[in-house]
Amino acid sequence: MPRITPNLWFDTEGQEAAEFYVSVFPNSRIKHISYYGEAGPRPAGTVLTVDFVLDGQEYTAINGGPEFTFNEAMSLLINCKDQEEVDHYWNKLGEGGQEGPCGWLKDRYGLSWQVVPAALGELLEDEDQGRAQRAMSAMLGMKKIDVAALHEAADRV
Missing domain, CATH: 3.30.720.100 (Signal recognition particle alu RNA binding heterodimer, srp9/1)
Known part of the structure; x- marks a missing residue:
C-alpha cells in the first residue's frame, strides 16, 4: 500500500x-x-x-x-495514555491557540487537535450504559478532558 x-x-x-x-x-x-x-x-x-x-x-x-486555511473539518487526534499526557499536549499545543469543547483545541497556527485520554474511550464503551452516558455528559461539558472528573461522573449514582 x-x-x-x-x-x-x-x-x-x-x-x-x-x-x-x-x-x-x-x-x-x-x-x-x-x-x-x-x-x-x-x-x-x-x-x-x-x-x-x-x-x-x-x-x-x-x-x-x-x-x-485550516478548519475543524480536519483534526489530528492524540491518543493519550493518562492525564499527565493530556496535560502535556493540551498545554504545549494550546500555547497561543484556542481551547474548544470536548478535548479539541486549535494551535497557534489554526490546526485542530483532539487530545483524548484512553480512559474516555473505555468509559464510553462501558457495558453499563448508565455509566457510559454519565461519562459522555461530563465530557460534553469539558474543554480539556479531566480523567478523574470523568470517572467521578461515571460512578455517580
Whole structure:
C-alpha cells in the first residue's frame, strides 16, 4: 500500500510550525526543507515545503499562500495514555491557540487537535450504559478532558 502523508497548508509559517510540532512530540524531526526557485510564485529562496516526522508519522508543511486555511473539518487526534499526557499536549499545543469543547483545541497556527485520554474511550464503551452516558455528559461539558472528573461522573449514582 502506498504511504499516506498528510500535507498541511500554511501561508508562510510552515517551517516555524514544523519546528514547533517536532519540539512537542517525542521521536520527531525535520527531514527536509525545499525552497521556491526562480519560477516562483514566491520569491526564490523562500521555504516551499518542510517534510517532518512526528513520532513515526510523516507530514509535509507547504507554504502555499493565504488562499486556504485550516478548519475543524480536519483534526489530528492524540491518543493519550493518562492525564499527565493530556496535560502535556493540551498545554504545549494550546500555547497561543484556542481551547474548544470536548478535548479539541486549535494551535497557534489554526490546526485542530483532539487530545483524548484512553480512559474516555473505555468509559464510553462501558457495558453499563448508565455509566457510559454519565461519562459522555461530563465530557460534553469539558474543554480539556479531566480523567478523574470523568470517572467521578461515571460512578455517580
